[in-house]
Amino acid sequence: MASANELFASLGDSTRRAIFERLCRAGEQTVWMLTEQAGVSQPAVSKHLAVLKHCGLVHDRRRGREVHYSAKPQALSPLIDWMNLYAGFWRERFDRLEDVLKRMDQ
Amino acid sequence: MASANELFASLGDSTRRAIFERLCRAGEQTVWMLTEQAGVSQPAVSKHLAVLKHCGLVHDRRRGREVHYSAKPQALSPLIDWMNLYAGFWRERFDRLEDVLKRMDQ
DNA sequence: ACAATACATAACTCAAAAGTTATGGATTGA
């Protein structure tokens, strides 16, 4: 499980976060599909994906010469924990979110 | 209100996040108190505080020649919204999958 | 008034990382 530190650093880059968001919204995507809309070169996208993969935010599935990436939002849970700790005020909103994440673990 | 982008970038630096965490835990602190435990120089701390202030994560209160900084965790709310959004996408798909599985049982 | 303290800003250095092009390995289709 990645640390909150790694997760914040990972999602701190806007290009990388856009890739993660697209995987969340549009589901599984090949590297080429991601490259088409990322605004950067294919190697740049591959490097971002490697970073995301390193902290568990994405999963890759090889099919022939294509590699399909998908989001793993469960990996966000250390961030949820961090927020829970430092933003106690917003308890109610967190409780709903925690339920979601618990179901994700199963 | 700062964007999720700015917040992620702000908290992506570990020194800066340590400062924010200390303000959350220990309450109001002067720049000097923060410098003593930050492991970096006073100007570095001031710059981090400026970044945190720019996205609303801290508030400063001048008292004579001291400046007291305090955390404003409410500023984290765009991050909470972001998490709710992207964990929510996952939940939707989970629900759809559940529906599919239920129909398969029948 | 003057020295000392607290902080911010300026100017700069330097390292990390985001980007590039070039290339290699694996797979598919002809």
Place this chain on the structure above:
DNA sequence: TCAATCCATAACTTTTGAGTTATGTATTGT
């Protein structure tokens, strides 16, 4: 088998930003 495609890695360049030292601006105490 051979050209084309998909992706990753290597090598390199460039930019960003975190750190430094030096200095400026208030404010306090004597």
